[in-house]
Structure formats: structure tokens, C-alpha cells
Amino acid sequence: MALQGTRRQLGDVVIVDFSGKITLGEGSATLRKTVRDLVDSGSKKILLSLYDVDYIDSSGIGELVSAYTTVKNASGELKLLHLTKRVHDILQITRLFTVFDVQSDENTAVHSFKS
Amino acid sequence: MPAKAQRIEVTLETLLESVDLAESISMRVAEAAGFPEEEVHKIGMAVREGVINAYNYGNQQDRHKKIMMTVELEPENMIVRVLDQGHGFELTEIPDPLAEENLLRTSGRGLFLMRAFMDEFKVGRGPEGGAELTMIKKLPQTVSGNGKHQPE
Numbered sequence: 001m002a003l004q005g006t007r008r009q010l011g012d013v014v015i016v017d018f019s020g021k022i023t024l025g026e027g028s029a030t031l032r033k034t035v036r037d038l039v040d041s042g043s044k045k046i047l048l049s050l051y052d053v054d055y056i057d058s059s060g061i062g063e064l065v066s067a068y069t070t071v072k073n074a075s076g077e078l079k080l081l082h083l084t085k086r087v088h089d090i091l092q093i094t095r096l097f098t099v100f101d102v103q104s105d106e107n108t109a110v111h112s113f114k115s
Numbered sequence: 116m117p118a119k120a121q122r123i124e125v126t127l128e129t130l131l132e133s134v135d136l137a138e139s140i141s142m143r144v145a146e147a148a149g150f151p152e153e154e155v156h157k158i159g160m161a162v163r164e165g166v167i168n169a170y171n172y173g174n175q176q177d178r179h180k181k182i183m184m185t186v187e188l189e190p191e192n193m194i195v196r197v198l199d200q201g202h203g204f205e206l207t208e209i210p211d212p213l214a215e216e217n218l219l220r221t222s223g224r225g226l227f228l229m230r231a232f233m234d235e236f237k238v239g240r241g242p243e244g245g246a247e248l249t250m251i252k253k254l255p256q257t258v259s260g261n262g263k264h265q266p267e
Contacts, residue, residue: 024167025131058164058228062221069219086156093231094224095213 019052022060173199
């Protein structure tokens with residue numbers, strides 16, 4: 001299934017609910033464009049909810065890392081929420097849990113951003 | 116387990132669609148060989164990464180080049196080979212994606228994932244110099260000749 005992202009706002013935090021696969025091609029491109037658009041529009045607190053993303057490949061992992069650095073370079077914060085087991089396992093074996101702030105509760109995640 | 120070796124050979128175009136196709140073929144074979152669902156997923160993902168490697172780095176997305184994939188079921192192993200028409204590479208040339216200084220790199224994790232998801236992983240050279248990736252997964256011990264799990 002092609003990756004789709006639905007945006008919503010809670011205070012100054014933008015939450016993007018993704019569903020589908022983050023893989024080489026369309027999925028990675030959708031993630032890149034979504035994050036780029038948010039940064040370009042001035043969003044500094046971005047929470048990517050991956051509840052409905054059960055597949056990510058090395059290209060998708062690279063895109064997540066790129067999203068992280070893009071937001072950080074714009075003085076913002078990017079966090080991940082609700083990882084599926086497969087995405088969780090991939091981030092764990094690639095040691096990216098040490099890079100990303102991964103949250104499991106939306107309310108806690110929203111309040112964890114620096115004010 | 117299969118009574119004798121079975122082999123599928125596929126010549127793939129250097130196209131994005133070939134990545135999905137190769138993954139799908141390998142998952143079907145793995146499923147038929149009796150691997151459990153999560154192992155089928157891992158085999159499919161390893162093969163996907165192998166073909167992405169051939170598409171991006173080996174053949175440099177050159178549509179005139181081909182990617183050759185073979186999937187073999189031997190009595191004890193499922194063996195997948197992915198051969199590209201690039202210049203080949205040595206595993207020692209590839210930076211460790213788990214090293215602290217490489218964690219923020221946006222590429223370079225494919226080979227690591229292939230190694231993580233399969234029992235054996237080797238990089239060699241094809242007859243014309245391209246990289247040949249060999250991935251081996253041991254067949255489940257509980258699989259019978261018809262590819263179905265036997266009750267324990």
C-alpha cells in the first residue's frame with residue numbers, strides 16, 4: 001500500500017499519522033515531501049505516528065534519518081510514535097533507537113517537546 | 116523438505132518494480148518451503164535489499180543492465196543469489212552502519228539487514244565482474260516433503 005500521511009495539530013505540535021509502507025520509491029518520497037513541507041512552513045515540533053506502518057526497508061530507514069536531521073537542522077524536534085513491532089525491531093537492530101526519541105503514548109509525546 | 120534441489124532463475128530489468136517482484140518471488144518460495152510467516156518476511160526483506168543494492172549501486176539505475184536472481188531450494192537450505200552488472204565491491208569497503216559516526220548516514224544499511232535476516236551472507240564476483248550476493252537460510256527442521264509443517 002502506498003504511504004499516506006494525514007496531518008493534525010495539537011497545540012504547536014504537528015502530528016502526522018502515516019499508513020502504508022516506507023520503502024524505496026513512492027513511500028520514501030512521500031515521507032521526504034511531508035517533512036520538507038512541514039519544515040518549510042515553519043513547524044518545529046513534529047511527531048510521526050507510525051501505527052499503520054508495518055514495513056520499512058533500508059531506503060525508508062534512510063529517509064527517517066534524513067527527516068530527523070532536516071528537522072534538527074531547522075532547530076526543530078522530530079519524534080516517533082506508536083511503532084509497529086517490525087519497525088521497532090528494525091530501529092533496534094540498526095541502533096537507531098539511540099538516535100530517535102520513540103514514544104508510545106500520544107499525550108506524553110506531545111508534552112515531551114521542549115517549550 | 117524438498118526431495119531434490121529446485122531452482123528458479125529470473126532476469127530482472129533495472130527498474131524499481133523489480134525490487135517488489137524479487138521480494139514477492141522469494142517470499143512465495145519461502146512460504147512454499149514451509150518457513151513461518153515472520154521468517155518469510157525476513158527472507159523477502161533480505162532479497163529486497165539485495166535487489167535494491169543491485170539496482171542502485173551495482174547497475175547504477177542503468178536500464179540497459181540486468182539483475183539476475185536465482186532462488187534454490189536444496190534439501191537443507193534456501194539459497195538466493197543476486198547478480199548485477201556493475202563493478203563489484205568488497206565487504207571490507209563498506210562502512211559499519213552501527214558505528215556511532217555512521218548512525219546518521221542516510222544509506223548503507225542494506226547489506227547489514229541482509230546479513231541480519233539470513234543465516235549466511237556472502238559477496239562475490241560474477242563471471243563478468245559484477246557483485247554476486249549469496250544469501251542462505253536454513254530450511255525449518257519441521258518441514259515435510261510437501262512443504263507443510265508437521266505437528267510436533
